[in-house]
Amino acid sequence: MTLRPEIPVLRFDSIDSTNEEALRQLAAEADLPLWIVARTQTKGRGRAGRSWQSPEGNVYATLLLKTAVSAATATQLSFVAGLAAHDAAAAHLSPNEAARLRLKWPNDLMLGRAKLAGNLLESISLARNRGLAVVLGVGMNVAALPDDTGRDVASLGLAPSSVEAVFASLARAFDIWLARWNEGRGFPAIREAWLSRALALNETISVNLNNSIIRGRFCGVDDTGALKLTTEAGVVMTVTAGDIYPDALR
Incomplete structure (x- = not known):
């Protein structure tokens, strides 16, 4: 296209x-x-x-x-x-x-x-x-x-x-x-x-998911564009929607 x-x-x-x-x-x-x-x-x-x-x-x-x-x-x-x-x-x-x-x-x-x-x-x-x-x-x-x-x-x-x-x-x-x-x-x-060009890649961020805050390291995006987050427990999770707050901007 x-x-x-x-x-x-x-x-x-x-x-x-x-x-x-x-x-x-x-x-x-x-x-x-x-x-x-x-x-x-x-x-x-x-x-x-x-x-x-x-x-x-x-x-x-x-x-x-x-x-x-x-x-x-x-x-x-x-x-x-x-x-x-x-x-x-x-x-x-x-x-x-x-x-x-x-x-x-x-x-x-x-x-x-x-x-x-x-x-x-x-x-x-x-x-x-x-x-x-x-x-x-x-x-x-x-x-x-x-x-x-x-x-x-x-x-x-x-x-x-x-x-x-x-x-x-x-x-x-x-x-x-x-x-x-x-x-x-x-x-x-x-x-x-x-x-x-991403903000806070490989840095600690907080993600607001339905008023629940999850913290972890922003480690990339997957094939669908979902955010990949390594949590403080070492679990890699994907986030499809939510607001992120890099620690550097807090």
């Missing part, structure tokens, strides 16, 4: 959510792939149903595409999105600042200890065995910081006029990493690239 340079971009000044618009475009049988981009969102969504504050001056973009892989394999695209966001951000930072970028499992991009970007993946089975549609939203703070998030957040520190250039970098990076993913056949290389 490779995105073409001429891939259409559907633009909005304000919208409820670029992911929601992607679902509407899918229902309307729009040609795929398709980018949906908005200057602001009134009901932006993050992982686990969380609200994504969307002031003007940032990137809010969703890629709607079709794939032949299973829904389980399509979850790998969250790692593709993370790598694309990393490279797009790095292109607009100084080398010293770019070196502070880290990917935080499962779907965040951090600048130091603060969240810079995140992605949200949703998939829908198409009728008549026509494959799978994937809705892959990315939000990145370019010039504005959301309020009252309850966590440290960062931006690229650019002018609002830079949003379009950052989105262009993001689209180009997606093109590169989607080609390398190659319908899942290239996931071992994707995983290696992601881990080389």
